[in-house]
Amino acid sequence: MKKSIFLGTLAVAGLAAGLASAQTLAEVQARGTLKCGSNEGLAGFAAPDANGNMQGFDVSLCRAIAVAALGDAQAVEFVPLTSQTRFTALAAGEVDVLVRNSTWTFSRDTDLKLDFKGVNYYDGQGFMVRSDLGVSSARDLDGATVCIQTGTTTELNLADFFRVNNISYEPVPVQTNAEGQQQYLAGACDVYTTDVSGLAATRATFEDAASHIILPEIVSKEPLGPVVRHGDNDWGDIVGWTLNALIAAEEYGVTSANVRELAAAPTDNPEINRLLGTEGELGAMLGLPNDWAVNIIAAVGNYGEIFEAHIGENTSVGLARGLNAQWTDGGLMYAPPFR
Amino acid sequence: MSKQSSVAFVRREMLPPAPPPPGQAGVLRWMRENLFSSVTNTALTILSLYFIWSVLASIMPWTLNGIWVAGSLTECREIRDARGLETAACWAVINERWLQLLFGFYPTDDKLLSSLFYAEPLATAGGLEAVFGAASNATDRIEFVGMMKGDLSNFTIFLFGYWRPLLAVALLVVAVAPILYSSLPRSLLFFSMLYPFVGVFLFWGGSIWGPMTVAIGLAAAFFIGRFFAKRFGLLGGGIAAVAAFIFIFLNPLPFIDHGGLFPLFPHVKDVLHSIIPFGLSAIPSDQFGGFMLAIIIGTSGIVLSLPIGILLALGRQSTMPFIRWVCVTFIEVIRGVPLIVWLFVASTLLKYFLPPGSSFDALLRVIILVTLFASAYIAEVVRGGLAALPTGQYEAADSLGLDYWKSMQLIVLPQALKISIPGIVNTFIGLFKDTTLVVFVGLRDPLGLTNAIRATGEWNGIYWELYIFVALLFFTFCFFMSRYSMYLERKLQTDRR
Numbered sequence: 001m002k003k004s005i006f007l008g009t010l011a012v013a014g015l016a017a018g019l020a021s022a023q024t025l026a027e028v029q030a031r032g033t034l035k036c037g038s039n040e041g042l043a044g045f046a047a048p049d050a051n052g053n054m055q056g057f058d059v060s061l062c063r064a065i066a067v068a069a070l071g072d073a074q075a076v077e078f079v080p081l082t083s084q085t086r087f088t089a090l091a092a093g094e095v096d097v098l099v100r101n102s103t104w105t106f107s108r109d110t111d112l113k114l115d116f117k118g119v120n121y122y123d124g125q126g127f128m129v130r131s132d133l134g135v136s137s138a139r140d141l142d143g144a145t146v147c148i149q150t151g152t153t154t155e156l157n158l159a160d161f162f163r164v165n166n167i168s169y170e171p172v173p174v175q176t177n178a179e180g181q182q183q184y185l186a187g188a189c190d191v192y193t194t195d196v197s198g199l200a201a202t203r204a205t206f207e208d209a210a211s212h213i214i215l216p217e218i219v220s221k222e223p224l225g226p227v228v229r230h231g232d233n234d235w236g237d238i239v240g241w242t243l244n245a246l247i248a249a250e251e252y253g254v255t256s257a258n259v260r261e262l263a264a265a266p267t268d269n270p271e272i273n274r275l276l277g278t279e280g281e282l283g284a285m286l287g288l289p290n291d292w293a294v295n296i297i298a299a300v301g302n303y304g305e306i307f308e309a310h311i312g313e314n315t316s317v318g319l320a321r322g323l324n325a326q327w328t329d330g331g332l333m334y335a336p337p338f339r
Numbered sequence: 340m341s342k343q344s345s346v347a348f349v350r351r352e353m354l355p356p357a358p359p360p361p362g363q364a365g366v367l368r369w370m371r372e373n374l375f376s377s378v379t380n381t382a383l384t385i386l387s388l389y390f391i392w393s394v395l396a397s398i399m400p401w402t403l404n405g406i407w408v409a410g411s412l413t414e415c416r417e418i419r420d421a422r423g424l425e426t427a428a429c430w431a432v433i434n435e436r437w438l439q440l441l442f443g444f445y446p447t448d449d450k451l452l453s454s455l456f457y458a459e460p461l462a463t464a465g466g467l468e469a470v471f472g473a474a475s476n477a478t479d480r481i482e483f484v485g486m487m488k489g490d491l492s493n494f495t496i497f498l499f500g501y502w503r504p505l506l507a508v509a510l511l512v513v514a515v516a517p518i519l520y521s522s523l524p525r526s527l528l529f530f531s532m533l534y535p536f537v538g539v540f541l542f543w544g545g546s547i548w549g550p551m552t553v554a555i556g557l558a559a560a561f562f563i564g565r566f567f568a569k570r571f572g573l574l575g576g577g578i579a580a581v582a583a584f585i586f587i588f589l590n591p592l593p594f595i596d597h598g599g600l601f602p603l604f605p606h607v608k609d610v611l612h613s614i615i616p617f618g619l620s621a622i623p624s625d626q627f628g629g630f631m632l633a634i635i636i637g638t639s640g641i642v643l644s645l646p647i648g649i650l651l652a653l654g655r656q657s658t659m660p661f662i663r664w665v666c667v668t669f670i671e672v673i674r675g676v677p678l679i680v681w682l683f684v685a686s687t688l689l690k691y692f693l694p695p696g697s698s699f700d701a702l703l704r705v706i707i708l709v710t711l712f713a714s715a716y717i718a719e720v721v722r723g724g725l726a727a728l729p730t731g732q733y734e735a736a737d738s739l740g741l742d743y744w745k746s747m748q749l750i751v752l753p754q755a756l757k758i759s760i761p762g763i764v765n766t767f768i769g770l771f772k773d774t775t776l777v778v779f780v781g782l783r784d785p786l787g788l789t790n791a792i793r794a795t796g797e798w799n800g801i802y803w804e805l806y807i808f809v810a811l812l813f814f815t816f817c818f819f820m821s822r823y824s825m826y827l828e829r830k831l832q833t834d835r836r
Binding site for chain 2: 039040041042043044045046047048049050051052053055056072073074075077079080081082084085088089092094176178181182201202204205206207299315316317
C-alpha cells in the first residue's frame with residue numbers, strides 16, 4: 001500500500017499541475033469505448049472466458065456504465081491493473097473509471113483525490129481453517145500461523161484483531177492469492193485470511209471443501225465500489241447513478257426480462273416510471289438519453305441478477321447475499337430515491 | 340632364413356582383431372570407469388540414481404496420466420477418480436486455453452473463420468455484412484463468435500483465426516535466418532531489412548501505406564544523404580539526410596507551419612490510401628498479449644539493443660570527452676536502476692511529462708525502455724571484449740592508415756564481438772525472460788494470463804499445469820539461443836586451441 005500511496009501522491013501532484021480533463025463523458029463518447037480499470041483476474045469478479053471476453057460481477061458494472069455512456073455493453077476496454085498501480089492509473093487518466101474490488105477508505109477518498117461513488121459489494125475479512133483443527137471461533141486462534149497477503153489492508157486488520165483480543169499469531173507472508181492457497185493447502189499455515197468473498201471462492205476449488213470452515217468472525221469492513229477522479233463531478237454522477245439504478249431496479253422488481261415491457265408505458269409505480277424515463281426527465285439531468293436505465297437493465301440485468309449470475313449461491317463462488325441483500329431484506333443495499 | 344620348409348606355418352594375412360575381454364568394452368567398461376570406479380563413486384552413483392528415480396516416480400505418473408479433455412477442474416477430478424488414479428495432471432486447461440496463453444486477447448480474424456468454416460450458420464444469421472458490418476450489434480456479434488469458436492477446433496482457430504501473428508512470426512524466422520547463418524544466400528538480407536515494416540503491418544494492421552510510406556521516407560532520407568555526400572563530403576550528406584528526415588516525418592517549424600504541408604509523411608500516406616485503399620483491420624497494442632508479447636518485446640529489444648550497445652561501448656572508450664561523458668552517464672543511470680522501476684516510469688510517470696491528451700502506446704513505451712536497458716548491459720559486455728584485445732591490434736589498424744570507423748569495422752570489432760558472444764547471448768536470454776515483468780504495467784504476459792485463467796470459475800485452483808506450459812515455452816526459446824551461441828563460437832574459432 002505504501003508504494004501505491006507514494007505513486008498516487010505523485011500522480012496527484014501531476015493532476016494538480018492542470019493536466020486533468022473535466023470532460024470525461026465527452027472523451028469517452030469521442031473515443032467510442034469506455035476504459036475500465038479492472039482486476040487481472042479474481043474469481044467471480046473479473047475473469048476472461050475461453051473466447052477472451054471478460055465476465056464477472058465488477059465487469060458487469062463496467063458494462064452498465066458503458067451502456068449509460070455509449071449505449072453499448074461491449075464498448076469497454078478492460079485495463080488490467082494490479083493493486084499497486086490501480087489508483088495511479090486512474091489518477092493519470094489511463095482509465096475512466098476503476099471497478100476493481102477497491103475498498104472505500106478515508107485516505108483514498110481524500111488524500112488520493114479520488115471519489116468512491118457507492119458500494120457494489122460489502123466485503124469483510126475472515127478466516128479459513130481446517131475443520132479438524134477443532135476451532136470454532138477466531139478467538140481460539142492463539143499461537144496460530146496465518147497466511148497473509150502482504151501490502152494489503154488485510155495485513156493491518158489482522159494485526160489489529162489479534163492485538164485487541166490479546167492473542168498471538170505468527171504471520172506467513174504470501175504475495176498473491178494463488179500463493180496463499182498453495183501455502184495453506186501444503187500446511188505451511190493453519191489459517192488463511194483474506195476477504196470472505198475470496199475465501200469462499202478459494203474454498204470452492206478445494207478437493208475436500210467440506211473439511212475446511214470459514215470462521216464466523218468478520219474482522220474488518222471492506223466496502224468495495226467504483227472509483228473516479230476528483231474534478232469531474234458530472235462523470236461521477238453517471239457512475240454513481242448507474243450503480244444506484246441497478247440496485248433500485250432490483251428493489252422495484254425491474255429485471256432484464258420485464259424492463260422493456262415496463263418501459264413501454266407508464267406503470268402504477270411513479271418511482272419505476274421515473275427510473276425508466278416514462279415520467280420526468282431524469283436522464284437529461286445526467287446528460288444522457290431518457291431511457292438510459294432501461295438500456296442498462298436490458299443489457300446487464302439488475303443488481304440481483306448480476307449477483308446471482310457471477311457470485312451467487314448457484315455459481316462456483318457460492319456467496320450468500322448477506323450484507324449485500326436489499327435493505328428491505330435486511331441487507332445494506334439502499335439506493336437513494338429517483339426523483 | 341632361407342629354409343622355408345623348416346617353418347611349419349606362416350600366417351599370410353592378419354588375424355581379425357579379437358573382441359576385448361568381457362567387461363572391458365562398451366557400456367560395461369564405460370560404466371565401470373565413469374560410475375563405479377571407486378567406493379565413493381559407486382556410492383554417489385547409487386545415491387543419484389535413487390534420487391532421480393524417486394523424483395521421476397512422483398512426477399511421471401502425474402504427468403503421463405494427465406487428463407486432456409475436461410471442461411473444468413472439478414470435472415478433471417471426477418475423471419481421475421473414475422479411472423481410479425492417485426494423481427493426474429489436468430492438462431485439459433492447456434487444451435482449452437493454449438491459444439489464450441500464446442496470443443492473449445489478440446482478436447481472431449472472425450470474418451475469415453466464419454466464411455471458411457461456419458458458412459451455414461453465417462448465412463442463417465444474415466451473411467457477413469449483417470454480422471460483422473458497421474451497423475451490426477456488438478452483443479449479437481460476440482454471441483455469434485462465441486458459438487462459432489465453441490464449434491471449431493482450437494487448431495483451426497490457431498491456423499486461420501490467428502494467421503496474422505503466425506505469418507508475422509514465420510516471416511520473422513525467414514528474416515532472421517540469413518543474419519544467423521552465413522551459409523544462406525546474401526540476397527535474403529534485403530528481406531531482413533524490409534521485415535520490420537512487414538511485421539508491424541501484420542501485427543498492428545491499419546492501412547498498408549503507413550509502414551510503406553515510413554519505409555519509402557527512410558529510404559528517401561538515406562538516398563538524399565548519399566547524393567549530397569558525394570558532392571559535399573560526409574558532413575554535408577549527414578546534414579542533408581537529417582534535414583530530409585525532419586521534413587518527411589516531423590514538422591520543421593512547428594510554430595509557423597502548424598497543420599500545413601509539413602510533415603510530408605501523413606499527407607503522402609493519405610493520398611496513397613485514397614488511391615489504393617488496402618489494409619488489415621487495425622489492432623491496438625493493448626490487445627496484444629501472451630507469449631506473442633514476449634516474442635515482440637524480446638525480438639525488438641534484442642535487434643535494437645545490439646547496435647546501440649556497440650555504439651555506447653565505443654563511445655565510452657572514445658577520446659572525445661563529451662561523447663565519453665554522455666555514454667558513461669547513460670550506461671550508469673540506466674544500469675543502476677532496476678528494470679521494474681523503469682517500467683513503472685514508462686507506464687505511469689511518463690504521462691505527466693507528455694502534453695495532455697497525447698497517448699503514447701504502452702507497448703512501444705515498454706519496447707523502448709527494455710531496449711535502452713539491454714543496450715546499457717550490451718555496452719558493458721562489448722567493452723569487456725574491446726578491453727580484452729591487445730593494444731597491438733589497435734596500433735596495427737592505425738599503422739595501416741585506416742580511419743577510425745574502418746579500423747573498428749575491419750579489425751577491432753570483429754575480434755572484440757567474437758570474445759563477447761557468450762556475454763551478449765547471456766544478456767539477450769536475460770532480456771527475453773525479463774519480458775514477463777511487463778505484467779506489472781498492465782500488459783498481459785503469459786504469467787499474467789495464468790492468473791486470469793485461474794480466476795474463471797472452471798479453472799480456479801489450477802497451478803502446475805499452467806506454469807509448466809509457460810516454462811516450456813520460454814525454455815524452448817532460451818535453449819535455442821544458448822545452442823546458437825555455442826554454434827557461433829565454434830564457427831568463429833579461428834585461433835589456436
